[in-house]
Amino acid sequence: MKNAVIINKELDILKAQFFDHLKKFKNSMEQGEYFLVGNRSFNPIGWTDALRFFIEELQLTHSPIKDLVISSIYKINKECPLAVPLYFEVLSGRDISLGERPARTSSKDLIDQFRSYPDGFIRENLDSLLECLYLAGSAGTVSVEPTTDNPSIELVKGYQTLCVLSDFFEQYFESQVIEDCKLVIYNGAIIEVSEIHHILQAAYETKQKVIIVCSNLSEDVANTLFVNWQQGKTFVVPFLIEDSPETINEFRDIATISGDDLISRDSGLTLSGIKLEEKNAHTFTFDSRKGSLRLVTTPQESRRCLKLRSRILESMESQSVKDIQDIMRKRFSRMSGRTVQLNLNLEESEKGIIQDKSAAFFKYFSLCARQGVVKVKTGYGLDYLPYLEAMKAIRAAKHDAKCIGAIKAVVRIDE
Secondary structure (H helix, E strand, O other): EEEOOOOOOOOHHHHHHHHHHHHHHHHHHHHOOOEOOOOOOOEEEOOHHHHHHHHHHHOOOOOOOHHHHHHHHHHHHHHHEEEEEEHHHHHHOOOOOOOOOEEEEOOOHHHHHHHHHHOOOHHOHHHHHHHHHHHHOOOEEEEEOOOOOOEEEEEEOOOOOOOOOOOOOOOOOOHHHHHHHHEEEEEEEEEHHHHHHHHHHHHHHOOEEEEEEEEEHHHHHHHHHHHHHOOOOEEEEEEEEOOOHHHHHHHEEEEHOOOOOEOOOOOOOOHHHOOOOOOOEEEEEOOOOOOEEEEEOHHHHHHHHHHHHHHHHHHHOOOOOHHHHHHHHHHHHOOOOOEEEEEOOOOOHHHHHHHHHHHHHHHHHHHHHHEEEEEOOOOOOEEEEEEHHHHHHHHHHHHHHHHHHHOEEEEEEOO
């Protein structure tokens, strides 16, 4: 391994190479020279994919210039991918200043920009993306999924839980709507059938449907529930919440939204104290293809969901640890009474990049609504950007340009 110190003229050449690459990359993106090639598709790539392609194109290694710029692009791309081109504009030397206050503009002005936006996927699917945006509203969520059928938009109502169906039921429990169903939430493992015997007895006598959500259960318990269900004696179906960082609040969230008691060691409540006749009835939907269980929320449950969503947002904004922020962001996205699913004829290999494009589109409108907008002529298709995100991009670019100019030496490590 050899170390080399790059200074003076060689360092100037290194900087010049970087800015030359930056200029070529920016021109290539603006002229639509990048394409995503699949087995059955040929899609032009736009600025929503800038981070991914910039990293792949950049050949400089072990360079503080590269590390500095990629770090800034990553942060901007995470919050608002459509603000990345503004960062490139300012880093390339263009002087852009914003007004002191954000402005408001009509949704028509924001939408019209995308009719000529240099991204094939967004242009071609603009009407479908906008319909999803309208259906989801301010409190809904949108997902994009590949399908072999014709493109369609599906409105899925209900809170998406992280519950997993017990293995004993997996091959037999079909997709269905489960109405008038009682919910038992137990943050613990059910080991003996005797622990839930009174629940089974009540369900048998009244033909009451019951879903049990727990952390685990023994094979004996799972088998007993399955046999009774298969024979038509009871409808008591177990779902598990597996232990992971993402599910750490799931028991509490389900209890909060449903209004049911959380049975746990901390609450002091026990399984033996459950009386089915005193519990609220709910409606659930189960999708066997995805293995997902949703609680179809009533107006009261939807209000609880929105309150919980607001509390999560407040906590997320005050949280500085990235991993925790990511977990909270996923939790926040599920706090909705409805999900709009856009089914597109895609290859599985295209799914990730198409979901990124869609997420950038939806996030753009959300940020514009929250922050107000600023008009910025950048030459890449968008005249309006969310105010705070535009401000962050400009400040980051000016700071990075200043830092690059101040670099006096680079240590290169050759293996």
